[in-house]
Amino acid sequence: MEIRVSSGTASYLSLQNSQILEEPTTAYLLVPGGRCRGACTYCPQGKGDSRWLSRVSWPLFEIEDLLEKVKKSDIERICLQSPDIEDYENKIIEITKILEETEKPISVSSPPLSDETLEEIKGPVDHIGVGIDAVTNDLRKKTKPNYPPLVFWDYLSRAINIFGRKNVTAHMIVGMGEDLEQLGVTVRKIFDAGADVSLFSLLLKDYQVEMKYYRKAQLLTYLLHEQNLAESMELIEEKPDECIEYIENGDIFRTRGCPGCNRPFYTTKPGDEHRNFPRELTSEEIDQIKEELGIK
Template sequence: MDTSEKQESPEFVQTSLAGAMALGLEPGSFYRNAYPGSLNLLMTYQSGCRANCSYCGLARERKAKPDENTFIRVKWPMYQVTDIIDILARPRQEIAMKVQRLGRICISMITHPQAPGDCVSLVRRFSGAISMPISVLVSPTVLPDAGAFFQELRAAGADCVGVAIDAATPELFAAMRGPAVAGPHRWETYWAAVKEAVRVFGRDHVSVHLIVGLGETEQDMVKTIGQVSDAGAQVHLFSFCPEPGSFLSNHKPPSYGQYRRIQLAAYLFNNNQITQSAFQFDSKGKIVSFGQPLEELLGADLAQGNPFMTSGCPNREGCVACNRPYGNERPGPNLRNYPFLPEEHDMNTIKGQIWND
């Protein structure tokens, strides 16, 4: 690596630690052989992200110790794009099995004025060198014309787009990402981007990230998931986990019961198996019924544990590629998003959590 070169996108990107391990660029092993199915890349600039989201490791005003300089609680090492492409473009028989398991590339923008143009450049470079589907997690705040940008992305080779709305209500969005924390993001801008992305990429080729546990009720979250579904997008679900040094570093994650119920709701909406009118809530906004027994609603999907697996963009075979191993918690027996089909002992644990807080 030429250290005299300005280490910024589009020539450099950061990778998730799991992605770097899969590429053979970082040492380590995967708990329960949960290899990543997507290579997650993060755009990077020396001046950093211009946003100030209260839960994020990239927040402008985050006060973290040197050993806490993380994003989603792990390090994201930086590499030259040419080095990553060289590894991915090797003949299949010459690359490690961990690399062969990668079925998608996801490029995440940060809130920086150079990001839109550099992102299109990155998509074009990867799509021109590698026959792997490409997703982009966009930052709507820095898009002067979302529709034109999405057209450029699609022409460059992307087939899916993600929009991280994260907070389930406009009030929480403003408090966590907008004016209350001196952040630039606006609820209306993000929803407008979702609608434009669906117009350009088509139904179910757009995802909306939502984080459970930022202070919303389950009824709030179900309403927003329903709006995502009505807009023609899929929900990709995350459980809040505190980032050291962030404004929410002392905020507790949601209970397993709360997360399991929302996982079930999201799965049902993503597969067009439920409407908002089917849900019943108690006086505190907690789900008390899905309208009929879960076994009738979900059948074999529930028995196999599909609703509790990580939700993410698919590979070419239609299976989830972006399984983000242990993105919500440390590797261990109590997982929130399973990066693989839960086994029998996992399902016994899950079933005990659904209605138990």
């Protein structure tokens, strides 16, 4: 049986020869298949190019060739993603049963799964990723046209019911036309529902969300753990100097998500400044972020 493996993961596991610029701490895998039925405006899978997801290529390998390598590696987690292809639920069940052999915890990120499937994969799978993606229902209608806008919210709450609070991560794409306050309202709603938030920076062929806005989105998401939306917005927009302690810690700007997930270069081109840092930040990187946020 074949499976798609992200290029960075394949290099790290020596399935192919190419330079590793940042080491992945999770093995990123993709269920192979044809054109995704989702047709989401920002995703190459809906345009029929199943080798690409975000800006990453996913070559095919025999799953058997992967198992021992993952088992012997210091990879902390496996993330299995699936496009919306025919029979994706059964494919996920089949693949997670095979991956169980690695004894690594597994996250699954896919179009909505039924309660029965969630119950069946629970155990080896301990975390679920849900693509809320666009912040508002109107933006979701425009950018995920083949889904009713609330279907992912329904999936989020069913996944929390079955996997428990803190074991579900909502994926949010920053830069789809929302403003910072709308993003904050949705992040608050996700936290209140009992899930965590993983931020992605929108990157298209001819568009990338402004860095300053993305840094503010990261800071806001962090602040909302501690304070309400109005207080957080006031700090970011009017008193950013008071956030200096949080910023200097650097964790705010690292990849958020399931334990052990660092997604190097998922929405950043090699050579560019990381949007989500896959490791601890250097002091030069923190100084650069302060500058981006207008802090001296």
